[in-house]
Amino acid sequence: MRLFKFLIMLHHGGCLAILTERFLMDSLIIRRPDDWHLHLRDGAMMRHVVKYSAEQFGRALIMPNLRPPITRVDQALDYQARILEALPASTSFQPLMSLYLTDTTPVSEVIAAAENPFILGFKLYPSGATTNSEEGVTDIEKIYGLLETMERLDLVLQIHGEVTDPDIDIFDREKVFIERELIPLTERFPALRMVLEHVTTREGVDFVRSSPDTIAATVTAHHLLYNRNHLLAGGVRPHYYCLPVLKRQIHRQALLQAVTSGNPKFFLGTDSAPHPRGSKESACGCAGCFTAPAALAMYAQAFESQGALSKLEDFASSFGADFYRLPRNQALITLQRESWKLPDVLLYDDAEIIPLNAGETIPWKL
Ligand code: DOR
Ligand code: ZN
Numbered sequence: 001m002r003l004f005k006f007l008i009m010l011h012h013g014g015c016l017a018i019l020t021e022r023f024l025m026d027s028l029i030i031r032r033p034d035d036w037h038l039h040l041r042d043g044a045m046m047r048h049v050v051k052y053s054a055e056q057f058g059r060a061l062i063m064p065n066l067r068p069p070i071t072r073v074d075q076a077l078d079y080q081a082r083i084l085e086a087l088p089a090s091t092s093f094q095p096l097m098s099l100y101l102t103d104t105t106p107v108s109e110v111i112a113a114a115e116n117p118f119i120l121g122f123k124l125y126p127s128g129a130t131t132n133s134e135e136g137v138t139d140i141e142k143i144y145g146l147l148e149t150m151e152r153l154d155l156v157l158q159i160h161g162e163v164t165d166p167d168i169d170i171f172d173r174e175k176v177f178i179e180r181e182l183i184p185l186t187e188r189f190p191a192l193r194m195v196l197e198h199v200t201t202r203e204g205v206d207f208v209r210s211s212p213d214t215i216a217a218t219v220t221a222h223h224l225l226y227n228r229n230h231l232l233a234g235g236v237r238p239h240y241y242c243l244p245v246l247k248r249q250i251h252r253q254a255l256l257q258a259v260t261s262g263n264p265k266f267f268l269g270t271d272s273a274p275h276p277r278g279s280k281e282s283a284c285g286c287a288g289c290f291t292a293p294a295a296l297a298m299y300a301q302a303f304e305s306q307g308a309l310s311k312l313e314d315f316a317s318s319f320g321a322d323f324y325r326l327p328r329n330q331a332l333i334t335l336q337r338e339s340w341k342l343p344d345v346l347l348y349d350d351a352e353i354i355p356l357n358a359g360e361t362i363p364w365k366l
Contacts, residue, residue, distance in 0.1 A: 025309050026337045028364075032329040033296060033316035035060040037158070037197050037218045037269025039288065040083060040095075042066050047086040048348035049274050052292035054093035056366055058329040059321075061158070061269070062095045064123055065132035069100035073112045076119055092331075098123045098158050102135050103142045107149050114153035120324055121156035122146070123197075126177075128164045130243040131273065131287050136160075140181055144188070151192035156324065161196045161204065162244055171228075174244050175203040186211060195323070198223065198271045200244040202254035208265050209258070216323050218269025219259050219315075221298035222289045222356060227252045238280045239354050242273065243287040259315050260308035267320035270295045277345070277352040289356045294342055297364040298357070300335050304364075338365040 038053055038060040040046045053060050062083065064070035070079055076097040083095045099105075099113055101122045113119040124143075125136030137143055150157060161182060162173035182196065196208055199217040208217045222242065227249045231240040240246060258266045272295060273288030280286065291298060296316070303312045321328045344359040345352050 025304075028300065028309055028312070028335040029332050030313035030335070031317035032058040032331040032333050033268060033313075034058050034320050034329065035270050035272075035295065036195070036267060036320040036324070037061060037063065037220075037271050038292070039063045039065070039271070039273040041274060042079065042082065044349045045274060045276075045351070045353075046083065048346070049272075049290075049292055049353070050083055050086050050093075053270075053272070053295070054087055054091050056296045056333070057093065058331065059094045059096055059326075061120055062097055064098055064100035065125065065130075067132055069102075069132065069135050070097070071100045071102055071105060071135075072109055073099070073116055073119060077116070080118060096120050100125065100135070101137055101143060101146065103138055105143070105146055107145060110146055110149045110153065110155065114150075114155050119155075121158055121193075121195075122150065123158045123160070125160045126162065126164050126181075129160050129162045129173075131275075133160070140185065147185070147189050147192060151189045154191075154193065157192060157194045158197050159194055160243075161199070170245055171247060174199070174201050178203060178207045182207065186215060190214070193323075195269075197269060198244060199255065199258075199266075200247050201251045205254045205258045205266075209263065211265075213265070216265045216267065216319075217258075218271070218320075219255055219266055220269065220271045220289075221291055221295055221302060222246070222271075223252065224255055224259065224302035225298060238282070238285040239356055239358070240289065241280070241285060241287055242271065242289045245287075256302065256306050260303060260306045260311045262311055262314060264314070264319040264322060266315065267323065268299065268316045269320070274353050277354050280354065290353055291356045293346070293355050294357060294362050296333075296335065296366055297362045300364040301362065333366060335364050335366055337363060339363055340365050 035057045070076050097119050099122045125133035127136040127138045161177045163177045168176050193214045196217040228246045231246050272292040274290040339361050342357050
């Protein structure tokens with residue numbers, strides 16, 4: 001039935017959105033997006049997963065929590081070269097790098113990083129906070145000298161914002177990190193640009209919103225689409241287990257409100273984090289949701305649930321580039337309203353990866 005069919009074309013800043021059929025968008029053309037928080041791993045797994053991100057995104061900020069971690073500029077550039085080698089020559093995907101901060105990172109590494117256009121900053125993992133964070137920072141005071149240099153040289157600090165204190169409930173670890181660590185950091189280093197990676201709580205949203213423009217946050221698709229019931233109600237679903245852990249619905253609502261508000265402090269970072277199936281489906285499964293194969297479609301689904309598809313382009317394709325002071329991508333991509341089923345399992349070499357939403361139907365397709 002095409003009774004109510006009509007076409008509205010919206011032009012804004014190079015974006016062309018087409019609205020059809022009963023006011024629903026069937027097709028969305030946006031500037032090519034970037035993923036400002038991505039885990040690709042290395043070796044066979046990286047060679048298998050990188051194509052999913054390269055199909056959708058123009059650039060990605062690659063996380064350094066390998067074993068051993070990427071702590072030096074030369075390691076990051078070698079890793080970047082391996083990622084590029086894994087892609088067909090025709091691909092224009094650009095991996096950008098973040099270095100892993102440790103208690104003993106030398107200031108000379110910060111200076112070298114600032115001189116390299118492919119290194120955007122340093123990742124602060126509180127030691128023990130998440131996957132492969134053991135060599136992270138044990139006490140933020142130990143890296144004050146590094147942060148001072150980063151502030152002076154205008155490098156960005158990417159932060160995994162959770163305390164590791166075993167007395168703090170896992171659902172409160174982001175909130176307590178903000179109170180104990182982040183607020184003092186912003187006071188001590190007022191010009192240091194920081195990204196609260198994968199923000200998951202209302203308190204995190206409020207903190208970012210009320211901070212100066214030096215403070216921003218990435219938001220994942222899974223934290224926008226799911227709450228802790230998806231992880232725990234009716235059975236433990238290990239593929240929904242990530243860190244920071246999925247929170248209650250009020251926090252999910254705060255995230256949805258933040259990303260659809262048009263506030264440039266909130267931008268796209270998938271935190272897509274592949275693990276071999278056996279490491280997830282285990283008595284002590286590791287944290288990480290592998291969302292790369294359907295990442296953009298998942299964001300579209302979340303924005304559509306708020307009637308805010310028109311806000312997707314800025315969040316996905318503009319605000320992150322602006323924060324990192326990089327040019328916005330020029331190419332356009334098209335998302336279609338077309339249901340498709342994610343595979344039950346992805347095979348690489350002899351191993352398996354289970355994507356989040358495996359076997360489920362996704363309403364948007366690139
Ligand atoms: O869920 C997560 N997985 N959170 C992180 O911070 C790290 C990531 C990983 O590397 O698997
Ligand atoms: Zn991550």
